Amino acid sequence: IDPRERAQLPVLPQGFTSSQFATALAEIIHYLGKQHVEINDKPLDDGWYIEHPNTHDAFNLFDSEDTVSSAAVYPGSVEDVQAIVRWANKFRMPIFPISIGRNFGYGGAAPRVRGSVVIDLGRRMNRILDINPDDCTCLVEPGVTFYALYEEIQKRGYKHLWIDVPDLGGGSVIGNTLDRGVGYTPYGDHFAMHSGMEVVLPRGHLVRTGMGALPGNNTWQTFPYGFGPYYDGIFTQSNFGIVTKMGMTLMPNPGGHESFMYTFEKEEDLPQIVEAIRPLRIGNILENVAQLKHVVQEVAALGKPRASCIHPGEALTDGIRRIATSLPYGDCTWIYYGTCYGPAELRNPKLKIIHAAFTRIPGARKIDPQTLPPDHYFWSRDRICSGVPDIRELSWLNWQPNGAHVFFSPICPIKGQDAERLLAIAGKWHNKYNLDIFPAFCVGAREMHLIINIVYDRGCEISRQNAYRCMRGMIQEAAGYGYGEYRTHLLFQDQVAATYNWKNGALMNLHNSIKDTLDPNGILAPGRLGIWPAAYRNRGWEL
Ligand code: ADP
Known part of the structure; x- marks a missing residue:
């Protein structure tokens, strides 16, 4: 839709005529006050992370007009939230609550059902x-x-x-x-x-x-x-x-902390590194969700466009290798970021055990943080691992023009063969859709999340479609091996939910029973997490 035409075409909630919508809105405006209800009739503005929209997904994968709200309401109290919910029941109005709406890569503020009224809780309820x-x-x-x-x-x-x-x-x-x-x-x-x-x-x-x-x-x-x-x-x-x-x-405050970084030379070191991590992580010697990142992420974190990093006709891996040699610690393939907590006398014995385990892998090197410049990504990880908020990760978005991202985040055991298998699946689908692959393993207490961040050009339909298809392919193939996502973007929630289908979807049947009992009018965030109220279920909404 031409943005100029949009102004004349207000988005309507599912099943509403414009006069029915106007009647419903008048009632909530009367309750909340005009200043706390905002109709979504202006051109969509993607803004950026800080000035993010509450009308749609700024990182659209389909057309940005697809998952778009009809209006936003701004409750100022719990009573206001209750009143909005009662109003939604009266009019059978789909509503979609957000706290801030910066859930970038997972759908942002977008409702799953076009024309839902977004309840933006964060604007006034922020104490x-x-x-x-x-x-x-x-x-x-x-x-x-x-x-x-x-x-x-x-x-x-x-x-x-x-x-x-x-x-x-x-x-x-x-x-x-x-x-x-x-x-x-x-x-x-x-x-x-x-x-x-x-x-x-x-x-x-x-x-x-x-x-x-x-x-x-x-x-x-x-x-x-x-x-x-x-x-x-x-x-x-x-x-x-x-x-x-x-x-x-x-x-x-643990009384001190020390972040550390190890580099590993070869792609094929992956299973050995993962095997070294498992007992240390389960034994809590590695104390935090540590990250094993591919060096390609380090290059993307420099915040430069792909076009200025990779030469025309050059393979991504060759380009990355070339750039990696100019990084402060030189060429490598895998990088482990971790942090030890407590005063030095507590940290040092743990750091020693970690060092012994990692340096058993040929070519492993501990990087001295003092050799890293103050703007190095390491220091951003150091802040985050010691509870200081940061937004450095956004620098990735520069990799593509109109950069947007979506995450593939399956869970697997902390085992070398699982890491390799998942990475091979992801690599195959990235190749098929001509996408650069950015893998990182985030190691939890007894499992790890492979987090792959697909960076795409949201201004280019082909780029969006490639990202979408690649995601669908990876989700399906990974599920065939028993790997499931821990979280996913709004548009893949039906697909992922359908992979959790033991005993003909016994779990989804339970979700549906709870949904129908608590929300008989089906007003609250229909379709979120693949859970559809009875009025929508099996009527063509599932993706
Ligand atoms: P962020 O905190 O990253 O900005 P959001 O506010 O976008 O995240 O929330 C992420 C998702 O969680 C939303 O899309 C929404 O569906 C759900 N959500 C957020 N806040 C609430 C809430 N207070 N009650 C119910 N669901 C919520």
Whole structure:
């Protein structure tokens, strides 16, 4: 659609005529006030990470008009959220809650059903309700970003408290945890580290989970389970409720940390490196979600366009090799970034064990950080691994014109043969669609996520289609070997959900029963995570 025509063509929610939409909007405008309802009738603006849109996915894979909202509403309180949900039930209006909407690479702020009304919780509900310096916990609203929490802790002078941050610090603590995002300190599993939620259910009822259900409690943020069934998990990666408050535990400052970096020479070193990592990680000698990155990522992190790095006609691997020789530590293929925590007397014995294990691999080298310039990527990893928010990872986007990215993120055991097999699958599909491959293994306690970031030109339909098809191919083939994604972009959620199909989709049947019970009118984020309300299910919405 020509942007000039767009102004005359407001997006309508599913099943609405323009006059029905106008009637519904008038009611919510009357309740919230004109200034807290915004119709999406202006040309779509992709903005950038900081000034991100809440109308659509800035990293569109289809046409950006596909997953686009009809309007955004800005609640200022829990009561407002309940009123919006009741309003949505009355009009059968699809609504899509976001906290900040910076879920870049996973769909951003875009609703799955075109014309949904986005509930932008973060704009007005952005208070840090509590930071408890004794228990090392906090209680936050959806609009609290990792940056905001970090800055508040510094402002209050709590030098003994750390937070855990993901790769990019501009997202919401609640939004990231609900999507089961990860960070890189020992508190990196955000869901595991949260304690207590307050949730508006799809019919408008309000619940508190864990100890929050006990009036007068003072342990909501210190004991996550409370009494009886534990529900928090069903509000993550789902469309079963809107989280309006969440507790999070904070890591005590460990009294020192030291980031380190090892380089490995050859592509074929991968299985050996992974085998060396496994016992160290399970034994907690490697204490954080560490990253094993291909050197191609290091080159992309320089923030230069591909066209200025790779010569015309040159193979990517040759170009990378050539550039790698000019990096401060010279040519290599795999790079391990890790961090040890605690004062030197605690760190040093661990660092010694790690050094002995890694240097058994021929050609492995420990890089002295003092030889790296202050703008080197290592220092950005060092900040993130010690709980300081950063946005350096965005520099990747310069690799392509109109750079956008999408993640392929399957889980596999920390085993050499799995690492090789997954990488071979990804390589095959990247070759087929002529895409550069950027692999990194993020090593959790007993498994690892292979994270492959496809960087594409969102201004070019062929580039978008190649990224989309490559993703679909990798998801399908990997599932054939028993590998499943831990999280995925909005447009692949049906496909990924369908791979979790043991016993003819017993798990999805359970999701559907819960969805139909909690959300009989099917208003809350239809289709998110492949969970469709009865009114949409099997009617051609699934991708
Ligand atoms: P970020 O924190 O990275 O900006 P978002 O706010 O975009 O992330 O949230 C990621 C996804 O999680 C959203 O697309 C939305 O579906 C879901 N989500 C975010 N916040 C909430 C919330 N408070 N309640 C329910 N679902 C939410």
